[in-house]
Amino acid sequence: MHKIYRYTLLLFILAAPVSSQAQGIKPGIWQGVLQRPDGQKIIFNFESATLKGKPVWYVINAGERLLVDAIRQRGDSLWIRMPFFASGFALQVQKNGNLKGLYIKNYGVRKEEIPFYAAHNVTERYPRTQPPAADISGRWAATFNSGNGKTQQAIGEFVQEAGGRVTGTFLTPSGDYRYLEGSVSGDSLHLSGFDGGHAFVFTALLNDKDSISKAAVYSGLKATQSWTARRNDTVQLPDENTYTKLREGESRLNFRFRSTSGEWVSIDDPRYKNKVVIVQILGSWCPNCMDETAYLSDFYARNKARGVEIIGLAYERTGDFEASRKALIPFQKRYNVKYPFLVTGVAVSDEQRTEKTLPQLESIKAFPTSIVIDKKGNVRKVHSGFNGPGTGKHYEEFKKEFESFIDGLLNEPS
Incomplete structure (x- = not known):
């Protein structure tokens, strides 16, 4: 493929409406292979299926089935847009029914293209040709x-x-x-x-x-x-609550940014007065932010009436408001997010991102990071990172500890 054609495909993937029903893609399990130039293969499985009369993929990783429903086909050409992360596939259906083409990801300042092919009815990721020499459980x-x-x-x-x-x-x-x-x-x-x-x-x-x-x-x-x-059965990581800190002498946040709906939102707005507020630092490019957003959206639905508010602060690949807004909206729609996402207008790559947006913090070191504010407006906890559902018991432990902490703040006087 010529470079101009590849970039045209990328624009089509990221902008095309989901309307045409793909035909001729065999239903069932597929093995997808991203072929790196050094010979390494990044292999995953997906299921091709139909949902409400439209073609979909389910990308399979252990216990996760990620729904991909932005699929178009025109002749033997197939375009798949991933739900997030500004990425997708530009493929051709081969005579034998298999797929071949490119995986394309937009990093804002650059684009990455990886050759991709997929074979139908291959369920194993990496071949097991010998008995395992050890159990790594x-x-x-x-x-x-x-x-x-x-x-x-x-x-x-x-x-x-x-x-x-x-x-x-x-x-x-x-x-x-x-x-x-x-x-x-x-x-x-x-x-x-x-x-x-x-x-x-x-x-x-x-x-x-x-x-x-x-x-x-x-x-x-x-x-x-x-x-x-x-x-090592006893190894531990540093405390997530000490990774990002407030600057000495600071106890409150002060910010005002535009939301994805265009309204200006400030932490000092009346809707946040006498409420327990969670400030979610995120980016639409961040898979762990996806997991945290899924959790916080559900948590907000269960606790808004109790006096909990959440504000998302987004740091995108670009400082452009419209481009950032378009990247964030799929997050909000997929997880039915009812709290505002604010566009900071500062790119995640900006080394001054903390000073330009939240100067009360020493440094934003991890995405996501959640900042918990009590009813009096004081920061009570800064939690870096997120152990999502892929971590099993750690995810359950986080939810239990986090929700207990919020319950304690809700029980405090205003």
Whole structure:
């Protein structure tokens, strides 16, 4: 494909209305493969189906089935727009019924294209040609090395089935890697995840049942990190409530931005007086923000009448209001968000994003971050990251602790 044609396809994917019903795409399970130039394959599964008379995909990652309902077909050309993250597929149906084309993602300042193909009726992600040499089920202390001297500590938690299939995730101080799925074949581990925002595969050599080496994570078109891990049942991450802090002497926030509906909203507006307010720092490009938004939307519906308000502050790929607004609206619609999303007008890449928007904070280090404000307007907690449903018990523990904390604030006098 010529470059101009590729970009035309990208614009079509991101702007095309969902109206035409695709024909001839076989229903059932497919194996999708993102082919990196270094030879690594990011593999995931999806189901092609029909919902209310229209074609849909369900992208499958372990326990998640992500609905993709923006699908168009014209002849043997197929366009799929992912629900979020400004990404999609431009494909052609092959004579044998399989699919081939490009996965295209818009990062605002650049676009990334990865060759993609998909085969029908292939249910396994990575082939299991040998019995697993070890069972990696359990908790692991992991270290990711970005190659520039910086490292990040993480916790890997995995469940391995008898045949070698593995599910799990990595937890970090800024959030989790969501749903991962793969297998152990011999002494080789492959785990992958794809949701339109994340696209990565973790590979590793199992030294024994307690240590992992020669490991790498391949993300998107070219990004690569090395990692190692050792089994550790008691490893802990830093406290999420100390990762982002208020500046010394500060106790309140002060901001005013336009919402996606165009109205100006301030934390000092009367609707927030004598209320417990949660300020959600997010971006439509952020998969963990997607998980948090799903939770907070439900939480708000259950607790608004009790005196809870939520405000979303969005930092997008661009500072342009209209472009940011268009990126955020699908989030709001998909999760039926009834609280306002405000466009800060400051790009997430801006190194001065904190100073320009929330100077009362030392630094916004993680997306998402939630700031809890009591009835008197004082900041009571700043929680960085979000352990979503892919983390299992950690997600349940977070909900229990968070809702108990909010209950306590609601019981305080105004």
